[in-house]
Amino acid sequence: MKKAIILSIIFFNILIQTTVLELAGILGVIPNTSLLLVIAFAMNLNPKEIIAYSLLTGIILDVLSGGIVGMNTFGFLVIAYFIFYVRVELVKNSYLTSFIISTLSIIAYNFITLFFVYVLGFAVRFRYFFSYATIIEIVYNGAVGMIIYFLFTQMYESRFKKEKY
Amino acid sequence: MERNFFKNKYAIIIMVILIGLVIFMGLTSQERDEITVIENWIGNIYAPVQRVVTYPIHLAQDRIYDLANFARLNQENQELVARITELERQLIDAELSNRELDELRGLREGLNQVPARELEEIVTARIISKTHVEWFNTFTIDAGTIHNVEIGSLVISERGLVGRVIDVGDYWSRVMSIVDTNSSVSFKVLSDNSIQGIASGGLDEFLEGYLLDTRDEVELGDQIVTSGQGLFPSGILIGEVAEITSSSGQLLDRIKIEPAVDFRRINRVTVINF
Structure with missing residues (x-):
């Protein structure tokens, strides 16, 4: 049951991110809900699940979004690993914590993707990296990250925490 | 305890996966003749669902735009x-x-002097997903190999050049738009075909380019079409000159081209094998 629900969340999240979310863009910037979902996984699930679901989310997003296949997966796994590693030190169920983690994660994700885009010889828009769009992206992801984190954590704690698997 | 366990066993698993991903990225980052089976499957699963989801959205967008x-x-x-x-x-x-x-x-x-090279297939397709990754400007359409779409197929709209197909699945294809920073288009000025240049994607969904001959001059509003050199056939409208930047330090004048196609509103395209 738990697996089915999480897999459904991953499927519908990516569906929404690649279609409907375009309507919620602020100056062309839309939140990376897949990354924010991976953050929620890393804050709540066990390591085996974190690896499996982050990998799955990354691969599907990579295939559907084009560009460099594997880049999102790489970023998601690295970020998920670090969040899991430090999560015992973090204050859980805090808006501020989730906002800070989301913003730091999107910055880290941008650096990881920038690295691969540059190393693999693709054109790099450094100007974008230092433009207003980046600030919008960071704040927007931070805000949406809080919502996703709380929705997932609430669902996880109310439905799955007692469930044995 | 959990931390140590993860740090050891799972950290090694993650490292192995990451190394595998780096190798995979290196192998697939260049233009490919065909995509992997997994990519095809994932695309085939999502394409019909994305089509159902985006259809009413695009319909509503069109109606609101018409009214406004x-x-x-x-x-x-x-x-x-x-x-x-x-x-x-x-x-x-x-x-x-x-x-x-x-x-x-x-x-x-x-x-039998020259083999005939005519337009073979024309396919009308709907955009079912747009990529919102900072580094790429691509989108997915609901036509694939079963509709005879091929890698390299030309993609246009009623307004002008859109891009070209870079990946093809059974029921979907991925298109790299001309405003992608990795896209490059050879162009000529419509009013004077001898003036030619090269443009690629820039910021804000504009193209940025330069003229091949430093003595050539263009004016604001000049219409720009494909020159036929490179990946696109000749004479397709790209856009018009929106800005000319001359600098004493630069040998070439830089020009900014506003694409004829509004990439924020585009919902349907035509794919042509040529």
Whole structure:
């Protein structure tokens, strides 16, 4: 049951991110809900699940979004690993914590993707990296990250925490 | 305890996966003849669902846009009627020339001197997903190999050049738009075909480019079409010159081209194998 629900969340999240979310863009910037979902996984699930679901989310997003296949997966796994590693030190169920983690994660994700885009010889828009769009992206992801984190954590704690698997 | 366990066993698993991903990225980052089976499957699963989800959205967007632009569209309609009348007159002239061209083409094929290279397939497709990754400007359409779409197929809209197909699945294809920073288009100025240059995607969905000959000059509003050198056939409208930047430190004048296609609003495209 738990697996089915999480897999459904991953499927519908990516569906929404690649279609409907375009309507919620602020100056062309839309939140990376897949990354924010991976953050929620890393804050709540066990390591085996974190690896499996982050990998799955990354691969599907990579295939559907084009560009460099594997880049999102790489970023998601690295970020998920670090969040899991430090999560015992973090204050859980805090808006501020989730906002800070989301913003730091999107910055880290941008650096990881920038690295691969540059190393693999693709054109790099450094100007974008230092433009207003980046600030919008960071704040927007931070805000949406809080919502996703709380929705997932609430669902996880109310439905799955007692469930044995 | 959990931390140590993860740090050891799972950290190693993650490292192995990451190394595998780096190798995979290296192998697949260049243009490929075909995608992997997994990519095809994932695309085939999502494409019909994305199509169902995006259809009402695009429909609503079109209707809202039409309502918001009613007055402008009415004026545009009157201008188009006048333009059609003019084009009909030109068409008659062109048909006369075409007959002569057909005769010459038949003669050429008969002599087997040059293989005929005609438009083979035209497919109309709907955009079902747009990529919102900072580094790429691509989108997915609901036509694939079963519709005879191929890697390299030309993608246009009613307004002009859109891009070209870079990946093809059974029921979907991925298109790299001309405003992608990795896209490059050879162009010429419509009013003076001898003025040529190269443009690629820039910021804010504009193209940025330069002229090949430093002595050439363009003016704001000059229409830019494909030159036929490179990946795109000649004569397709790209856009118009929106900005010219001259600098004493630079040998070449930089120009900014506003694409004829509005990439924020585009929902349907035509794919042509040429």
